[in-house]
Amino acid sequence: MLNQALRTLDGEVIINMGFFLHDLHKQIEQLHQAQVSNYRRKPFVVYRGQGLSKTDFDQLSKTIGGLLSFNNFLSTSIKQEKSLEFTYNALGDPDKVCVLFVITIDPNIGTTPFASIGDFSYFEGEAEILFSMHSVFRVGTIRQVGDKSKLYHEVQLQLTADDDPQLRVLTDRIESEVQGSTGWERLGHLLLKLGQLDKAEELYTVLLEQASDNNDRAHYYHQLGCLKYSQGDYKMAIEYYEKVLEIQEKTLPSNHPDLATSYNNIGAVYMSMGEYSKALSFYEKTLEIFQKTLPSNHPSLATSYSCIGLVYYNMGEYSKALSFYEKTLEIFQKTLPSNHPSLATSYNNIGLVYKNMGEYSKALSFYEKALEIREKTLPSNHPDLATSYNNIGGVYHNMGEYSKALSFYEKALGIREKTLPSNHPSLATSYNNIGGVYYNTKDYSKALTYFERALDIWQRALPANHPNIKTVKESIEICKRAMKK
Template identity: 65%
Template structure:
């Protein structure tokens, strides 16, 4: 071996000319860490020489266009069938990373066809192709086909390799990934842990592959709602990567992004932002300004701002992501669909439903060009579109969209997949808005049944279902049942989430609403104030959830006939909404409607009329003409006009 140096530090000396000072330390001949690393590199190189080694390096460094060009040349120049199969396999991997699923599958199948004709049925190269085809099917949402391919690969490895071989660990990880996507989280965890067990026996304790396993385990725990376990696993992955990789290595950015996503789920938004910004900083230092990984970071930061209710900031980051993707990816790349969907979500939250639908439909158009017709991502988009139609009061379209989602999920997922529960809950919410509370209850209970079978007992999604069931009972006037369900939701959230998580405030508000309807105003007020306290500590001062809490407290004071206090809280709610929502957002109309109702109770009819007319104007601009709330406001306007005539 030639002279090898250890990189100790890298300092920027001249920002203008990008001049760096690199501090190097000469390694000794008996450096154990260096020896372990070089032995491993030799093993991973697998005897490749010349152009093939260069091709593999180009793929590892993300230079897919150059790698594609090289392998196409190699394919033309060789007459060796074995080499052709290898080159087709590498081209499949390249097309997969370029987002071209169809070309990737064609290349893999050509490689597999050659191998099946030229190799013994138990040759390890067949297993490699089965694994790659499995990854392809998994990416296409064809999970059962993916599982079948990965299990073929595993069977070959088990018959031809030692039980602790690294290729077996790879197969276990691949199968774990499919089960994760299928929502079978216990099985996913089992396979990932088998992969980790092999790695712990055969690899150095700080090998990057172990970091990948901890990362995978963290992702499953995150999906299971076990956020502290997820955080622990991601931090183990980060610790390994910090010890073995340069401080600006992209894998560190991956860890920071994953940690950020967990903090986001925990409602710890400042920690989430901090982690995502660390990832972004690494990407900005090491990657070209239009690299897709930068778009991923911008999307993640946008997601946090979206959850914080800072919609203009969220929109800005999502648009940065789209700008990069439009420059560097094919116009029908699935990542663009994700970004369009994110932008749609912000406009949905802002009450700009027409814009939201437009972006969701752009995402849908991309998916229709690139994914199989029953890919689970279609179901997600149909659910998003259905939710917008529900808010617009177009209930038939909302139901149709959610039912399309269910139809896809029933064809492609297990019947107890958590995503089906999400769709059933969405259908329940539509029936709730339609006033068909018994039907709503039935769908929410279906969702809960699935979640009880597949998720841990303290998963936050269970709390959401109990919350929905509580609302249905509330609307049915069954207040004791409503309280019971809302209290179950609160109990889960208190076990699973930090004490200041916004979802706890949601539970306190929901329970308070039931007590308010029962006429137990002091209990209701206490709960509303608990909710408000959490929100004031953890959300921006202009977050829409604060406006909702102010509206709840105001309505309670109105019922208690403390009208001046009620007016003060209603005005606080409107002030927030006017700062953060579009001028024709339906929530602003609800606040105006509440103030009008208050003035009506105070017999200040001219003011009541003015606010009812403001509410009507917004609803007529924002909602379909057939929306039931438009008819209600018109009826209230007529009642106020009649009262004004009587007063005269």
């Protein structure tokens, strides 16, 4: 049950059996230290037989030379024939691939602890070697062996050293991105990083139920708010963020940075809901705290100016938007390298304002500055590149250069179709824009197709009163009338 919970990231079971996880790991460590001299400093081989799903096997086949980690306690045997029995258990299952892992262990290097548990195992005669959680192996060769009736794949693995350079780089990167004062917090952050939102929600819900003080409750409410925001469940995100704010306003001074974070988070949700006046109110509370507590060129101030600029942009108050965006750019130009992604975002935002003010040459200039940075620093399918292509397409669209507009819109759509879920609002934006080009070139049939795709997504992803839904419905009706003429 425990290994199943670890493999499927079952938060409730992992939390409730946390004491057992700790004790089992410690016992393996103690046995490892007591037994290591028995290996006489000579490498040896253990085996593990199992059936892998075809998807997992395909992924494994692509990682030859790379690293493989098991997120559970790993049972192996020094007896090949005993392990093959488990391999053959998958014979006849069309969804499984029979695999025998052949694992080479060098006892001279520091690794994840492992221990012989033959004297403790329920299964006598298996000569079992048990590895603690998250053992990491280097993947060697993979070859098909056996006779026609019992074909299986033999996968060579090498237990990696703790100081393996590739493993160290990967571990350091993960540790820098997944921080927290407790193991549970780090696990929650890791699940969010992996996109395992349902598992993260399960974990944080259990932790919230067990929380004994307001600081912990505020943290878990905050994480659940972030999670719901990522899922597009804006109503629940607001509820969680307001619970955080309720605790903080009772316990923190009025200019505390955590209060600024909460105001900003609530503002961001209202922004996504299209409730711009509410968003502005919360963003201004954030800015007020930052202006009192931070130096004038602090990056958080730049971010706050940018958020307010975005609200004014969406409210159609372009001169105010430009003023705040220029404050952001001024800070970034003083504090960031010339090819920093945040500078690209700042150029992009100013370009947006100029486009909507009808100053297309200025808009194009800023958009191209943003694109230049992004093409130098980002992978070819990065969503920010899609944004740049989309925006440049928009300028050409407004200038009446429809073939150029369509070319850039299609570049944006190509990235978004490869990287986003099929109901993502940004896909709807691309469909809507391409529909607009086809409408302007009087290809009403194609225009209608793209507008309807946009509407289908926006109706599922946005509140019913969102302005995008109203606009695309109007475009559909105009198209239908044009087709009847």
